[in-house]
Amino acid sequence: MAGRFDASLKDLFAGYPADWLSFLGLPAAEAEVIDADVSTVSADADRVLRVGADDPWLLHVELQSSPRSDPGEQLQWYNTLLRHRHRLRVRTVVVLLRPEADSPRYTGVYRDEFPGEPAYLEFHYRVLRLWQVPVDVFLQGGLGTLPLAPLADVPEESLPGVLHRMGERLAREAPPEQEASLWTAAFVLTGLRLPPEALAALYQGVRLMHESSAYQLIMAEGAVKEAKETLLDLGQKRFGQPSPAVTGALENINDLARLHRMRNNLLDVNSWEELLAAV
Secondary structure, eight states, X not given: XXXXXXXXXXXXXXXXXXXXHHHTTOOOXXXXXXXXXXXXXXXXXXXXXXXXXXXXXXXXXXXXXXXXXXXXXXXXXXXXXXXHHHOSOEEEEEEEOSGGGOOTXXXXXXXXXXXXXXXXXXXXXXXXXXXXXXXXXXXXXXXTTGGGGGGSBOOGGGHHHHHHHHHHXXXXXXXXXXXXXXXXXXXXHHTTTSOHHHHHHHHTTOGGGGGOHXXXXXXXXXXXXXXXHXXXXXXXXXXXXXXXXXXXXXXXXXXXXXXXXHHHTGGGOSSHHHHHXXX
């Protein structure tokens, strides 16, 4: 998993390891993030905690926003490599962040066998689908998993109420800097569920969000997307269907001011090509 979703989850996992253990129903113990790189064999697991002091073990958590073609095989590979590198037992948990990440291949068991023979390899892992988790698990859990609440089992029309309850907890329990970072994580993660327009409307009442660089970036991306859609709609009515070359050129324009100038020039030019050349 890559991009801003990954960065937000990385911060939550690193900053609140005990909250993640509690959320996953695992024994409470001292925990610390360890190096998940197993680059000697060209692999890099998602998130790994070293749990416990007297009888330590590893928790390997894979956070997925999109499906994988061979999840069981890859998970077993990571588990084995981590076991070999750190000489500790490893629990593996897959956290699917949205329904689009799901696949029938996520069975919780990976087996390999020869036809007609017992399986020579059987690896078990846990699968957690966030959209099936009751929202109160997050609203009443640790602060480190609170930003996941909008991805839980809650209808979209109830999300404003969820944010209200999140705000009450953050205002009561989190210092200002921590409150801002947790709101930013929640905003970014909610983008896995909602398009930019709905995302902006949902969070517009959260004061701290307007100071967030992530909020500004996503809002700018949404404004650029809207400007392109408007330009294509109006341009088709004036010039007809654009060619693939024109569509590709428009797609590569991410300057919002230029897109607005192009919209204003629509009545002064006679073709898509002139419109692109005029600014």
